[in-house]
Amino acid sequence: MSFEQDREYIAQHLDLGKEALYLTKNECENIGLSREEILDIIEDTLIEHGHQNYEMPAKGGVHPWPEVFFHAMPAYVPKMKACGCKWIECYPNNPKKYDLPQTTGLFVLNDVLSGVPMAIMDSTWITAMRTPAVTVIAAAALHPDAKTFGMYGCGVQGIEHVRFVVKTLKNLDKIYIYDIVESRMDDLIKLVQPEIDAEIIKADNAQVVAENCEVLSSATIILKEPLTAVKDDWISNGQTILPCDMNTYFDLKTQYRADKYIVDSHDEHEYFAQNGYFPKDKGLPKVYAQTGEIVAGLKKGRESAEELIVCSNIGMSVCDVTIAKAIFDIAINNKIGKMLPL
Numbered sequence: 001m002s003f004e005q006d007r008e009y010i011a012q013h014l015d016l017g018k019e020a021l022y023l024t025k026n027e028c029e030n031i032g033l034s035r036e037e038i039l040d041i042i043e044d045t046l047i048e049h050g051h052q053n054y055e056m057p058a059k060g061g062v063h064p065w066p067e068v069f070f071h072a073m074p075a076y077v078p079k080m081k082a083c084g085c086k087w088i089e090c091y092p093n094n095p096k097k098y099d100l101p102q103t104t105g106l107f108v109l110n111d112v113l114s115g116v117p118m119a120i121m122d123s124t125w126i127t128a129m130r131t132p133a134v135t136v137i138a139a140a141a142l143h144p145d146a147k148t149f150g151m152y153g154c155g156v157q158g159i160e161h162v163r164f165v166v167k168t169l170k171n172l173d174k175i176y177i178y179d180i181v182e183s184r185m186d187d188l189i190k191l192v193q194p195e196i197d198a199e200i201i202k203a204d205n206a207q208v209v210a211e212n213c214e215v216l217s218s219a220t221i222i223l224k225e226p227l228t229a230v231k232d233d234w235i236s237n238g239q240t241i242l243p244c245d246m247n248t249y250f251d252l253k254t255q256y257r258a259d260k261y262i263v264d265s266h267d268e269h270e271y272f273a274q275n276g277y278f279p280k281d282k283g284l285p286k287v288y289a290q291t292g293e294i295v296a297g298l299k300k301g302r303e304s305a306e307e308l309i310v311c312s313n314i315g316m317s318v319c320d321v322t323i324a325k326a327i328f329d330i331a332i333n334n335k336i337g338k339m340l341p342l
């Protein structure tokens with residue numbers, strides 16, 4: 001479908017330039033986009049990113065308090081005719097302090113031809129879905145035969161990581177989980193175990209997970225001062241580590257000594273490094289490739305069973321915008337959401 005055809009189709013459902021569709025979190029979540037479809041969209045998006053068929057400046061942000069950030073995350077992916085911007089916040093203390101999620105936000109989707117806003121939607125569900133999709137696609141590219149997976153953090157992201165990972169690592173038989181809040185682990189098991197065959201094991205501590213799993217991921221908290229909860233001594237050759245929380249959880253030593261240090265976006269990681277998330281004297285570990293280049297087959301992934309690979313995915317708006325466009329297409333076709341006058 002050309003850009004013109006796509007616009008004509010949208011114009012049948014929405015008076016472009018005069019109104020925009022508003023979608024709540026609940027409407028996005030129940031739009032009917034399956035995890036398999038999300039994986040397909042994100043894989044295509046990562047391939048486009050690998051081939052540099054996109055526009056995505058590094059996040060710009062404001063920081064009202066030391067550990068919090070707001071990020072403006074614009075992106076354009078021509079293949080999916082997707083153009084827009086996510087406005088997201090990360091307030092690590094929200095769950096404890098206000099009983100609110102760490103991460104919330106809104107997405108604005110625009111018409112590529114005329115630029116007018118077409119939709120405003122909650123972005124919480126988009127973030128909750130696209131993030132694990134990136135992790136597990138990268139896991140499959142780097143460690144396809146893994147039998148064991150470990151997840152640190154059993155909140156929104158941890159739960160979805162466990163749901164998603166069994167869809168790309170097909171040989172998994174054990175999933176170890178760990179969270180400082182024990183009830184979070186119990187809740188994850190209660191919710192997800194009935195849905196999957198792999199056995200979910202509640203670990204007593206972070207070391208058990210590190211020493212029993214070939215592939216590890218973390219979605220805990222993003223802090224400038226690393227927690228170093230997973231000691232470098234517990235990590236062995238041959239493991240694949242996929243943090244979603246920057247360098248907070250895993251020992252920085254592991255990241256500097258990895259045989260391959262891969263990042264979703266070099267620019268994004270430089271932005272975080274400039275904002276004090278890596279030691280000033282050492283900077284970012286030497287980047288071997290971006291995740292999209294591995295997924296697109298432009299750079300080699302794992303080349304030996306002994307390689308220690310770290311693949312840090314901090315989140316890219318190209319993945320938000322393509323999921324937002326897919327949600328929007330379904331919504332207008334099914335008359336979901338509320339039209340707002342512009």
Ligand SMILES: NC(=O)c1ccc[n+]([C@@H]2O[C@H](COP(=O)([O-])OP(=O)(O)OC[C@H]3O[C@@H](n4cnc5c(N)ncnc54)[C@H](O)[C@@H]3O)[C@@H](O)[C@H]2O)c1
Pocket residue numbers: 090095101102103127131152153154155156157158178179180181184218219220221222227229243244245313314315316
């Ligand atoms: N990379 C990305 O694209 C991306 C996207 C969204 C969120 N995130 C990050 O992922 C993290 C988790 O997000 P969420 O929405 O799942 O948050 P959440 O609050 O729902 O879950 C976080 C979980 O981590 C646990 N936790 C905190 N400190 C811990 C520790 N020291 N050891 C073990 N567990 C610990 C908490 O108890 C909680 O259960 C945040 O840091 C967030 O910024 C990254």
